[in-house]
Amino acid sequence: xxxxxxxxxxxxxxxxxxxxxxxxxxxxxxxxxxxxxxxxxxxxxxxxxxxxxxxxxxxxxxxxxxxxxxxxxxxxxxxxxxxxxxxxxxxxxxxxxxxxxxxxxxxxxxxxxxxxxxxxxxxxxxxxxxxxxxxxxxxxxxxxxxxxxxxxxxxxxxxxxxxxxxxxxxxxxxxxxxxxxxxxxxxxxxxxxxxxxxxxxxxxxxxxxxxxxxxxxxxxxxxxxxxxxxxxxxxxxxxxxxxxxxxxxxxxxxxxxxxxxxxxxxxxxxxxxxxxxxxxxxxxxxxxxxxxxxxxxxxxxxxxxxxxxxxxxxxxxxxxxxxxxxxxxxxxxxxxxxxxxxxxxxxxxxxxxxxxxxxxxxxxxxxxxxxxxxxxxxxxxxxxxxxxxxxxx
Amino acid sequence: xxxxxxxxxxxxxxxxxxxxxxxxxxxxxxxxxxxxxxxxxxxxxxxxxxxxxxxxxxxxxxxxxxxxxxxxxxxxxxxxxxxxxxxxxxxxxxxxxxxxxxxxxxxxxxxxxxxxxxxxxxxxxxxxxxxxxxxxxxxxxxxxxxxxxxxxxxxxxxxxxxxxxxxxxxxxxxxxxxxxxxxxxxxxxxxxxxxxxxxxxxxxxxxxxxxxxxxxxxxxxxxxxxxxxxxxxxxxxxxxxxxxxxxxxxxxxxxxxxxxxxxxxxxxxxxxxxxxxxxxxxxxxxxxxxxxxxxxxxxxxxxxxxxxxxxxxxxxxxxxxxxxxxxxxxxxxxxxxxxxxxxxxxxxxxxxxxxxxxxxxxxxxxxxxxxxxxxxxxxxxxxxxxxxxxxxx
Numbered sequence: 116x117x118x119x120x121x122x123x124x125x126x127x128x129x130x131x132x133x134x135x136x137x138x139x140x141x142x143x144x145x146x147x148x149x150x151x152x153x154x155x156x157x158x159x160x161x162x163x164x165x166x167x168x169x170x171x172x173x174x175x176x177x178x179x180x181x182x183x184x185x186x187x188x189x190x191x192x193x194x195x196x197x198x199x200x201x202x203x204x205x206x207x208x209x210x211x212x213x214x215x216x217x218x219x220x221x222x223x224x225x226x227x228x229x230x231x232x233x234x235x236x237x238x239x240x241x242x243x244x245x246x247x248x249x250x251x252x253x254x255x256x257x258x259x260x261x262x263x264x265x266x267x268x269x270x271x272x273x274x275x276x277x278x279x280x281x282x283x284x285x286x287x288x289x290x291x292x293x294x295x296x297x298x299x300x301x302x303x304x305x306x307x308x309x310x311x312x313x314x315x316x317x318x319x320x321x322x323x324x325x326x327x328x329x330x331x332x333x334x335x336x337x338x339x340x341x342x343x344x345x346x347x348x349x350x351x352x353x354x355x356x357x358x359x360x361x362x363x364x365x366x367x368x369x370x371x372x373x374x375x376x377x378x379x380x381x382x383x384x385x386x387x388x389x390x391x392x393x394x395x396x397x398x399x400x401x402x403x404x405x406x407x408x409x410x411x412x413x414x415x416x417x418x419x420x421x422x423x424x425x426x427x428x429x430x431x432x433x434x435x436x437x438x439x440x441x442x443x444x445x446x447x448x449x450x451x452x453x454x455x456x457x458x459x460x461x462x463x464x465x466x467x468x469x470x471x472x473x474x475x476x477x478x479x480x481x482x483x484x485x486x487x488x489x490x491x492x493x494x495x496x497x498x499x500x501x502x503x504x505x506x507x508x
Numbered sequence: 509x510x511x512x513x514x515x516x517x518x519x520x521x522x523x524x525x526x527x528x529x530x531x532x533x534x535x536x537x538x539x540x541x542x543x544x545x546x547x548x549x550x551x552x553x554x555x556x557x558x559x560x561x562x563x564x565x566x567x568x569x570x571x572x573x574x575x576x577x578x579x580x581x582x583x584x585x586x587x588x589x590x591x592x593x594x595x596x597x598x599x600x601x602x603x604x605x606x607x608x609x610x611x612x613x614x615x616x617x618x619x620x621x622x623x624x625x626x627x628x629x630x631x632x633x634x635x636x637x638x639x640x641x642x643x644x645x646x647x648x649x650x651x652x653x654x655x656x657x658x659x660x661x662x663x664x665x666x667x668x669x670x671x672x673x674x675x676x677x678x679x680x681x682x683x684x685x686x687x688x689x690x691x692x693x694x695x696x697x698x699x700x701x702x703x704x705x706x707x708x709x710x711x712x713x714x715x716x717x718x719x720x721x722x723x724x725x726x727x728x729x730x731x732x733x734x735x736x737x738x739x740x741x742x743x744x745x746x747x748x749x750x751x752x753x754x755x756x757x758x759x760x761x762x763x764x765x766x767x768x769x770x771x772x773x774x775x776x777x778x779x780x781x782x783x784x785x786x787x788x789x790x791x792x793x794x795x796x797x798x799x800x801x802x803x804x805x806x807x808x809x810x811x812x813x814x815x816x817x818x819x820x821x822x823x824x825x826x827x828x829x830x831x832x833x834x835x836x837x838x839x840x841x842x843x844x845x846x847x848x849x850x851x852x853x854x855x856x857x858x859x860x861x862x863x864x865x866x867x868x869x870x871x872x873x874x875x876x877x878x879x880x881x882x883x884x885x886x887x888x889x890x891x892x893x894x895x896x897x898x899x900x901x
Contacts, residue, residue, distance in 0.1 A: 128577050128788055130785075130788060130789060132570070132573075133570050133573075133574060133781075133785050133788065135782075135785070136551055136554060136567060136778055136781060136782060138551075138554040138555060139555070139557065139563055140555040141555065141556070141557050141558065141561065143556060143557070143558060145558055147771060148556045148557075148558065148559065148771060148774055149556075150555070150556060151555070151556050156552075156553040156554075156555065156775075157553055158529055158531075159549075159552040159553045159775055160549040160550055160552045160553040161529060161531040161549075162531060162532070162533040162534065162543070162544070162549065163534070163536060163541045163542075163543060163544050163719075163725055164532060164534050164536070164541075164853075165534065165536060165538055165541065165853045165855075166541065166726070168534065168847070168853065169847075170532055174529060177525070177526050180525075180526075181526065184521050197591055197592055197595070197727065198590055198591045198595065198752060198770075199590055199770050199771050199772075199773065200770070200771065201751075201752055201769075201770035201771070202590070202591065202752045202770070205750070205751055205752045209750075229751075232751065233751045236747055236748070236749045236750075236751055237749060238749075324771070326556075326771060332556055332773065332774055332775040332776075333559070333771040333772065333773050333774055333775075334590065334727055334773030334775070334776055354629055355629070356629045356630060356631075356749050356750070357598070357602075357629075357749070357750050358594075358598055358622075358625065358626045358629055359591060359594055359595045359598045359753075360752075375858070376594075377591075377592045377593070377594035377595070378540060378541060378592050378593065378594070378717070378719060378726040379592075379726065380592065380725065380726050380727030380773075380776070381541055381725055381726055382549075382552055382725040382726075382727070382775075382776070382779075383725075383727055383773070383775070383776065385529055386775075388526075388529060389528075389529060392523075392526050392528070395521055395523060395526065396523060454561070454562075460557075460558045460561065462558075465768070
């Protein structure tokens with residue numbers, strides 16, 4: 116039992132065991148959190164204000180408008196829940212899945228499985244369809260499944276953080292609507308980095324996280340719900356068992372009535388507002404272009420290093436790239452050395468891809484040319500003991 | 509429809525509508541968030557690191573040890589959930605109330621009612637006992653109720669933020685244990701400001717929020733669970749319907765295995781660590797004394813202004829004081845003028861005390877003599893049009 120596991124009841128606390136946090140700086144090229152621009156970090160240390168302060172209510176209102184811009188929606192119900200992207204996922208499941216609701220979940224990665232797990236916990240009558248990790252669903256599969264058993268709720272992941280695959284949405288959404296269901300789209304790793312376009316695509320419920328392409332620290336979960344789906348909430352037969360994420364209660368605070376629900380995470384909301392301002396200043400189109408061009412630079416560089424990518428170009432996510440581990444390489448050691456020697460974080464695989472891939476994120480403020488060149492150089496050295504532009508070392 | 513409610517789809521976003529947050533500074537003397545020391549604010553803007561970075565895991569470990577210190581416990585299961593104090597409350601309810609669990613909730617204020625609401629949502633067989641708001645429960649009431657119907661879970665609020673009453677716990681806890689139940693204690697407005705002493709009192713499950721007496725921004729919910737209560741979690745017949753707050757999953761991330769559950773709110777965890785370091789530097793006893801002495805200064809000053817306090821001295825909370833609104837005073841106007849003219853936030857009443865009381869918080873970094881003298885002077889002027897130390901104006 117180390118000193119940190121012992122009780123500190125008897126006044127034995129030794130302050131030397133708890134040094135000041137030293138504020139180390141990492142090059143974050145994993146699946147999130149991504150790096151955060153100093154302007155956003157600075158806003159985090161603004162003094163606190165109350166959660167019903169007129170100043171804060173104005174920040175909330177403007178944040179909602181900026182969220183509508185990044186989601187590209189006019190949905191009234193557009194806000195953040197006071198938890199991470201996983202809490203936003205749970206908000207979608209808790210509010211739209213009642214006991215017995217027929218649900219279809221499309222699973223082609225870790226986060227699809229999580230959707231199914233949550234839907235079951237809320238009592239949904241859950242059917243799943245699966246694709247191998249790294250692949251995407253064709254509209255026909257969804258259509259055939261729904262013809263056998265219609266579903267009130269269909270959930271799928273736009274950008275699978277565990278595989279790097281980008282799921283085409285348009286045809287699937289039309290199919291779900293034709294049979295009378297609503298579509299829940301996980302845009303955790305796409306919002307702010309590639310087009311989500313909620314209204315144009317007809318997405319009914321869409322959620323994300325603050326810490327990926329939006330370039331804000333983790334801790335807030337943006338979500339938007341269209342008027343048809345809002346109607347479903349109003350007609351629920353049972354109360355949402357999850358009080359903290361009950362959308363009607365959260366909306367009563369974000370709406371013009373401002374009815375107290377819980378104390379909003381003030382500092383995180385400051386940061387989100389500043390992060391969204393930076394998205395708006397850059398402009399969505401320019402931001403998408405930056406994410407895509409930088410991803411291409413990475414992909415080309417990786418291929419020049421002789422590495423293979425898991426996902427074919429057509430369905431490859433610009434925000435998260437998955438690289439197959441070359442034969443004979445100790446993948447965990449490469450990641451450890453990237454962190455220790457170059458201060459770079461990338462991630463390993465999750466679930467069935469554990470040990471088989473690296474995951475490299477280029478999201479938000481992390482998506483910069485200098486980070487890519489640095490990573491490629493470091494990888495070249497670690498894999499081939501050769502620095503860039505040199506024949507040998 | 510104002511510009512902020514319109515969709516921003518067509519590229520019509522006007523950046524001038526979204527000015528830089530101006531970082532106003534308030535004297536926060538409401539029920540929370542309390543003010544945050546510049547040292548803690550500064551830590552918030554440290555660069556991000558990954559949620560599995562060895563550096564971050566060390567911060568988590570030290571945070572757990574410091575949480576054990578403020579809770580005064582040796583409980584292994586001591587951590588924060590990634591949401592506000594209300595999420596911590598929900599964690600207690602979601603994990604310990606299964607469908608059909610006999611639950612007793614003691615309601616003498618707003619947050620007791622919320623506990624009952626949550627317990628019902630999780631399917632608990634909920635019995636309530638009530639006291640008028642501002643009063644506390646006597647052990648005999650709890651005993652008599654449990655003799656008629658035993659309960660597996662008894663929940664009550666240590667420090668009722670809505671009334672300013674401090675609930676004595678020791679005898680009630682013994683009674684609950686004797687009939688075989690566990691006690692959940694809401695310490696949202698007490699932890700770090702007055703003794704909670706989890707182990708000494710035998711509290712089974714205790715939770716709090718970061719933004720009150722701990723002096724950290726809102727967004728994290730500390731919780732501790734003793735080994736007996738942990739055993740109950742392991743023996744649950746049903747899965748916790750709330751995935752995000754499922755304690756066994758959260759513990760698997762905080763524990764030595766560090767199994768990914770959700771992306772921790774990194775920046776907020778930096779701030780909590782620094783805030784807890786400041787609690788440890790001051791020392792719990794000194795901190796309790798400061799909170800109590802400053803509260804006495806406030807109480808005396810309010811009484812000298814001819815104001816009456818809701819709660820008798822014996823059960824009065826040092827961290828939150830409730831003041832009866834004098835006859836003929838527009839209470840909302842006084843609060844608005846305090847904010848506009850003096851930059852001071854205090855709060856009105858909730859629920860059945862709405863319009864009848866003011867709530868004045870002296871928590872964490874807000875609990876300072878200069879804030880109290882300022883508030884008393886401002887109140888004197890607003891109520892009597894007279895500045896301190898002058899005969900008239």
